Each structure stands twice: as C-alpha cells, then as structure tokens.
Amino acid sequence: MPLITLNDVDYGVGGPLLLQSVAMTIERGERVALIGRNGAGKSTLMRLIAGELKPDDGEIRFEQGVRIARLEQEVPAGAGGSVFDVVAEGLGEAGAALAEYHHLLQAGDYDALADVQARVEALDGWRIEQRVTEVLERLQLDGDAVFSSLSGGMKRRVLLARAVVSAPDILLLDEPTNHLDIAAIDWLEGFLKQWAGAIVFVTHDRRFLRALATRIVEIDRGQLTSWPGDWANYVRRREERLNAEAQEQARFDKMLAQEEAWIRQGIKARRTRDEGRVRRLEAMRLERAARRDLTGNVRMAAAQANASGKKVVELKDVSFGFGERRLIDNFSTTIFRGDRIGLIGANGTGKTTLLKLLLGELAPQRGEVRSGTQLQIAYFDQYRATLREDWNALENVAEGQDFVEINGARKHVIGYLQDFLFTPERARAPITRLSGGERNRLLLAKLFAQPSNLLVMDEPTNDLDVETLELLEELLADYPGTLLLVSHDRDFLDNVVTSTLVMEGDGHVGEYIGGYQDWLRQRPAPGVAGTTAAAAPSPAPVAPAIPAPVAEPTAPRRKLSYKDQRELDQLPALIESLETRVAEMTAEMNDAAFYQRDAAAITAHGAALQKAQEALNAAYLRWTELDA
Structure with a gap:
C-alpha cells in the first residue's frame, strides 16, 4: 500500500492553478526527485504532502501512522x-x-x-x-x-x-545541497542512499539528482508527469513529448484559423453554415483560451569589451592568512586571456580570499600580484550586494538610461528584461517583491549588460532552474574573454571551465587541467603532502585541519603601538563575525517568506546587508594594513 496518495488535487494562489488534477503516489523506499521551472509549485507540493497546506480540491490519503519530516530550503530564523x-x-x-x-x-x-x-x-x-x-x-x-x-x-x-x-517514513528535502561545499554534498549523497525510508527532494544539482533519484516527477503548467530515475532518458523523452505537443498545437491552431476564416465569410456562406460546425468552433475557441503555453527560456548575450592584454593576472610567491590560519602559501600562477578557471574547495578554505587577491581587492602579505592591461571586469556577487533595494528591476539595469547596447545592438531596457523572463509589470515592481530566482536572473541581466573581458562569478547557480543553468553554461562556454568561477555545482564546473584551482589545505593551491571530474582523476592520492580531504568527496565528514601559521617575511617589520597591536589581534574574530552575519542575512533574503514583509523592512534589511558587507571589506583592508 502506498505511504501517501494524491487524487485529483488542485491548489492555486490566484491566476491559473499552480497544481491541477494532480495524481501521485509515494511508495516505501522510493527516492523521488521533483523538478520544474522556478515557481512551478515544487515547494507547494512538498508542503501539501507534509500536511502544512490543504488542497483546494481533491484528496490526499495517508497510510495509517505514517510519519513525515521536512528539511526546509533555508535555515529557520528562530533556530x-x-x-x-x-x-x-x-x-x-x-x-x-x-x-x-x-x-x-x-x-x-x-x-x-x-x-x-x-x-x-x-x-x-x-x-x-x-x-x-x-x-x-x-x-x-x-x-x-x-x-x-x-x-x-x-x-x-x-x-x-x-x-x-x-x-520518518517519508523524508522531504527542499534544496538539501544549499550552502554545502562539494565534500558535504558527496557525504549527503552517501547518507541518503543508505536511508531506509522514502525520500522526496527538490534540487537543481543535476549530479546529485542522478546519483540519488529512483524516479523523476516533473511539474509543468500544473500537471505532473512521472519518469524513471534516469536523467538522460528523462531529457530525451521530455524533448520528444514537447515536440509532439508542439506539432499537435500547430495542427490545432491551423484548423482553428481555417474555421475562423469560414465563420467570417459573407452573408451567402452564413445562410448555409452548419450549426454543428459553429458549436465546434466555439468549443475550439474555449480550448485555445484554456491552453497554458510552455514557459519561455531566458535569452542571454554578454556585452563584450575590447580584448584585454594576453596576460590577465600573474601571481608570484603569494601568501595570505589570518592570524594562525594559513589560507594561501607561496602560490604562483599566470592567467591568460581566454582561460576559464574554476575555484574549488571546502567552505572557509580561502576561495573568496584568492578571488580578491586575483582582482587586486586584497594585497598579499608576501609575494606579488601583477594585473594585465585593458581589463574590464564584471562581477557576479553571490550576496547580490550590487542590486539597489530602493530601485526596481528596470532601474537596477537601466541606471537612468532607456536603452542598453549588447555587442553593437541597441535594445530597450524593457525588451532586454523580457529576455530574462521579466514582464513589463514585473520589471517595474519593487525589487523587494522579487523571489531569490528572480533576483539571480536580474543580477545576470545587469552583469551581461556591462561590457567586460574578465567575468568573475561567485556561486551564480543558486536558485536557477535547470533550463536557465544550461543556457548559462552555453553562454559562458562561448564567452571570448576570461572567466573566474566559484561554484559547488559539479556538472556546471565540468561543462564550463578549462582548468581548476583547488584549495587543498595548509595554504596549498593545486592547479589542474579540466573541470571537477578531471581534477578527481589527477589529484594526488590521499596522504600525499599538501593535500587534504576538505575539497575531495568523502563518505563521512572530515574536520578541516588547522592551518599552520603564515611564515614571517624576512623584511624588517615596524613595531606596532599597543592600540594597533590590540586592534590587529581582534580583527580575525571581527572578520569571522562579519562573514557569519553577511551569510545569515543573505540566507534570510533567499527565503521566500522574506518578501512577504512590508517594503520598508525589506529595504532596511538590504541596507543593513550592504553595510555589513562594507564593514567586512574595511576589516579586510585594515588587517592588510596592520599586518604589513
């Protein structure tokens, strides 16, 4: 007997039904992946299964005594x-x-x-x-x-x-890989594979889905379709279904056009018209009006600047750390025009620090960083700090202009935002009303309207659906400039980057040709000096090793005053506190419930986040000044 059965369930929140005539069962031991476009109703379906929502119509039957537990998408604020x-x-x-x-x-x-x-x-x-x-x-x-x-x-x-x-008999997981690094994602895969109960989960991580799902359930325009847990087979069969649907709709539209032409003929034709044919036409009009067209795809194009110099950035014997934490030790590399480089590593191992060193936002404690010529940088910030909360989507992209220019083509901002699935009404709505996925799309629109030859992207895949992810992959693969990418999405790394920099612990940064899978093949065996399990897949979590202190430079150092020395000693704790605050405030903004607050509270929160980010940047700079 199924653990849970949904019979002809309807649920709506205004407008077309979010879920319509849904029929679904969940059996013991199943691992069901829910997929669909942003806003399709995946989280709503999970809340219906959990009993947190009641359907507008239909029936949900639970096996007697069934226990259900749900892992929410974001960390609860009150925990x-x-x-x-x-x-x-x-x-x-x-x-x-x-x-x-x-x-x-x-x-x-x-x-x-x-x-x-x-x-x-x-x-x-x-x-x-x-x-x-x-x-x-x-x-x-x-x-x-x-x-x-x-x-x-x-x-x-x-x-x-x-x-x-x-x-629980049924475990509901909404984006369980959020905020996890690659090692933690691999650990979670292993844990869930051994879980005896049924699992229903939502994820945009395709590799995680392939490793775990025994069945794929797609939500598309309110309807559910079920597929075996084979991602490649699902993609192929879905494409076949959509092609057949498109052909059937084209045939229907052609017949409807012919009938409309017939009904509009002159008086002679109307005298002899078939009343049954008229009724069929009326039924066809109703059927066409009720059709829910497939959601369109984002159309992306990145504005390109003139080519940079051949050498984009060069690091020579660079070291950086905080107190006794050694993040980067004696690292040298050269990045050339056209390189697409992924940064891999466990949370807290120094990926963002390395990114700031490469961009010149941080000065190394030892060594030298040389930037290339004619660089025009576009930066995708995972904290979305570049979006102004007091502006709407249109103003954030336009910045006072009516048009944007993308590679010589001039386009009105409204039309440009429609390429990123913003209706004119949505483009003019306050940014405080946008969901996490919409904010990420808006940040992509703002980023790609800016001419660049060096694209820096810090976790760009958060909250994006699979279709948008795949289009972003295509754009980045064809980008003629240089790309620096921080991501925990293993498929995304494999499909985009040409080489990787891996934070391997103890300040060691490894360089490898290819993406994530290529790194797995090339990495040194466990136990080799200079490597750690922090960035590698592991069946169980591994506590990060405490890095060794950063070596003192040989050059004489100015003795600090008591006040400055005290400030220097307190800065690592302050930086850690600010990093935690920025991460928590960002996670709070990613929660859909956040945007149900009044506009003033949302604006105040965004201003506080920007202020915290500025304080963190200032603390970084002050640390560099005092430590030098």
Missing part, C-alpha cells in the same frame, strides 16, 4: 540553543523535555531536575535520548556546540539530523 536542543525539537514534547533536563543538569539546578526527570520518564525520554545520541554520532555532530556559531553547511547538517531523528 537556536545547542545542537542537541535543535535536533531534539524533531521529537516534539519528549524532545523538549529532554533538552530542558540537559540544561538543568548542566546548570546544577537539582531542585527543578526531579520534576523534569519525571516528565522525561513518562514520555519514554531515555529511549529517545539514545536515539538523539545515535543520530548525532552518525552525522558526526557535537551536541554541546552552539547552533548559531556553526557554518551554513553544518547548520544544514543539524537540521537534517532534526528531520531524521524521528525515523
């Missing part, structure tokens, strides 16, 4: 306390009593302990405590760690533990 507390929340009342017992025990409040202990025993809490401990050990989590102090990837792992601790 706090210790890791043990957050995980125990997944067990309801018993988990809350158990967490309270642990707090009282640590505080030594033995007077209140007896009452809580009695509640724990009544709720079978000691068996539950063992389950929490087993999950923490399995996911290699420290129960005493403070949740708010963890990285984004570790927070996602804790929330996964909270979802699985109740041993």
Whole structure:
C-alpha cells in the first residue's frame, strides 16, 4: 500500500492553478526527485504532502501512522540553543523535555531536575535520548556546540539530523545541497542512499539528482508527469513529448484559423453554415483560451569589451592568512586571456580570499600580484550586494538610461528584461517583491549588460532552474574573454571551465587541467603532502585541519603601538563575525517568506546587508594594513 496518495488535487494562489488534477503516489523506499521551472509549485507540493497546506480540491490519503519530516530550503530564523536542543525539537514534547533536563543538569539546578526527570520518564525520554545520541554520532555532530556559531553547511547538517531523528517514513528535502561545499554534498549523497525510508527532494544539482533519484516527477503548467530515475532518458523523452505537443498545437491552431476564416465569410456562406460546425468552433475557441503555453527560456548575450592584454593576472610567491590560519602559501600562477578557471574547495578554505587577491581587492602579505592591461571586469556577487533595494528591476539595469547596447545592438531596457523572463509589470515592481530566482536572473541581466573581458562569478547557480543553468553554461562556454568561477555545482564546473584551482589545505593551491571530474582523476592520492580531504568527496565528514601559521617575511617589520597591536589581534574574530552575519542575512533574503514583509523592512534589511558587507571589506583592508 502506498505511504501517501494524491487524487485529483488542485491548489492555486490566484491566476491559473499552480497544481491541477494532480495524481501521485509515494511508495516505501522510493527516492523521488521533483523538478520544474522556478515557481512551478515544487515547494507547494512538498508542503501539501507534509500536511502544512490543504488542497483546494481533491484528496490526499495517508497510510495509517505514517510519519513525515521536512528539511526546509533555508535555515529557520528562530533556530537556536545547542545542537542537541535543535535536533531534539524533531521529537516534539519528549524532545523538549529532554533538552530542558540537559540544561538543568548542566546548570546544577537539582531542585527543578526531579520534576523534569519525571516528565522525561513518562514520555519514554531515555529511549529517545539514545536515539538523539545515535543520530548525532552518525552525522558526526557535537551536541554541546552552539547552533548559531556553526557554518551554513553544518547548520544544514543539524537540521537534517532534526528531520531524521524521528525515523520518518517519508523524508522531504527542499534544496538539501544549499550552502554545502562539494565534500558535504558527496557525504549527503552517501547518507541518503543508505536511508531506509522514502525520500522526496527538490534540487537543481543535476549530479546529485542522478546519483540519488529512483524516479523523476516533473511539474509543468500544473500537471505532473512521472519518469524513471534516469536523467538522460528523462531529457530525451521530455524533448520528444514537447515536440509532439508542439506539432499537435500547430495542427490545432491551423484548423482553428481555417474555421475562423469560414465563420467570417459573407452573408451567402452564413445562410448555409452548419450549426454543428459553429458549436465546434466555439468549443475550439474555449480550448485555445484554456491552453497554458510552455514557459519561455531566458535569452542571454554578454556585452563584450575590447580584448584585454594576453596576460590577465600573474601571481608570484603569494601568501595570505589570518592570524594562525594559513589560507594561501607561496602560490604562483599566470592567467591568460581566454582561460576559464574554476575555484574549488571546502567552505572557509580561502576561495573568496584568492578571488580578491586575483582582482587586486586584497594585497598579499608576501609575494606579488601583477594585473594585465585593458581589463574590464564584471562581477557576479553571490550576496547580490550590487542590486539597489530602493530601485526596481528596470532601474537596477537601466541606471537612468532607456536603452542598453549588447555587442553593437541597441535594445530597450524593457525588451532586454523580457529576455530574462521579466514582464513589463514585473520589471517595474519593487525589487523587494522579487523571489531569490528572480533576483539571480536580474543580477545576470545587469552583469551581461556591462561590457567586460574578465567575468568573475561567485556561486551564480543558486536558485536557477535547470533550463536557465544550461543556457548559462552555453553562454559562458562561448564567452571570448576570461572567466573566474566559484561554484559547488559539479556538472556546471565540468561543462564550463578549462582548468581548476583547488584549495587543498595548509595554504596549498593545486592547479589542474579540466573541470571537477578531471581534477578527481589527477589529484594526488590521499596522504600525499599538501593535500587534504576538505575539497575531495568523502563518505563521512572530515574536520578541516588547522592551518599552520603564515611564515614571517624576512623584511624588517615596524613595531606596532599597543592600540594597533590590540586592534590587529581582534580583527580575525571581527572578520569571522562579519562573514557569519553577511551569510545569515543573505540566507534570510533567499527565503521566500522574506518578501512577504512590508517594503520598508525589506529595504532596511538590504541596507543593513550592504553595510555589513562594507564593514567586512574595511576589516579586510585594515588587517592588510596592520599586518604589513
């Protein structure tokens, strides 16, 4: 018997139904991937399955006693306390009593302990405590760690533990790879493959989908279609279906045009017209009006500047670190015009730092960085700080102009934004109303309207659907300038870059020809000096090694005043705090619920994020000045 059955389910939020006459079952042990365009209704379907939403029509039947848990797309804003507390929340009342017992025990409040202990025993809490401990050990989590102090990837792992601790029959995962680096994504794949229950997940990571899915369910214009879990077969059969649909629609439209021409004939023809034919025409008009056309694809073209010099940037014996953290040690490389380079590494290993060194935004503590000539840089910022919250989409791209010029072709800004799937109404709407996917498309539109010969992209794939990802891949593959790309999307790296720089730990940066798969073949064997598991796939999480201190330069150093030395000692903690704040505020903006706030609150949040990013940049620069 299926764990859950959906029969003729309808759900809408105004306008055409988001889900229409949906029929679906989920069986034990299945791993179902939900795919579809941004806004197609994937998250809505998961919330219906979880019981958080009720259908407008139709029926959802659950097997008796079925347990369902959901991992949300973003880290909840209110989550706090210790890791043990957050995980125990997944067990309801018993988990809350158990967490309270642990707090009282640590505080030594033995007077209140007896009452809580009695509640724990009544709720079978000691068996539950063992389950929490087993999950923490399995996911290699420290129960005493403070949740708010963890990285984004570790927070996602804790929330996964909270979802699985109740041993649900159905596990719902909405973008589970968000904020995870490549090693964590590989670990998650292995963990979920061993999961005994059913899994329903949404992801735009094609390699993750291929590795995990036993079935693919597509949501397209409110309708569900089910396919075997073979991505290549799905792509081929979907293309065949769309071609057949297009041919059938063309045949229908031709017949409708003929009937419309007939009904408009002169008085003589109308005297003898067939009333049955008239009724058929009316039915055809209704059928055409009810048709939901396929969502169009983004049309991208990047404005190109004059060619840069042959040598784009050169690094000679460059080193950089924070306190005792050595991020880059004695690294030399030369990037030439036309190179497409991917940056790979675990979170916190220094990818953004290396990017800032390459762009001249950070000065090396040792060594030399030489920039090439005639560089025009366009920068895609994963934090979207270049978008002004007090402007709408049109103003963010136009910046006071009515037209943009793309490679000699002059185009009105409204028409240009329509290429990125913004209707005129949506282009004029406040940016505070845009979803995360729309903001990413807007940032791409703004980026590609700017002439460039050096394109820098930091995590550009977030919130983009598969169709847009594939079009972006094509554009970047044909881009005549130089590309620097930071991404955790392994397929995207393989399809775009020609070489990779890998943060391998202890300050070592490895250079490899090709993309992610090529690096896997070329990398040194585990245990070879200068490499670490931090960036490599691993069946279990590996704690990052503590980098060795940055070596002191041989040149004499000016002795700092007491005040400056104290400031220098405090800067690493400040930088870490600001990085955490920027990441948390960005994650909050990526949550769809964020845009339900009033415009003033959204604008204030965007201004605060920009201020935090500016403070982080200033802290970086101050560190460089004092450490020099």
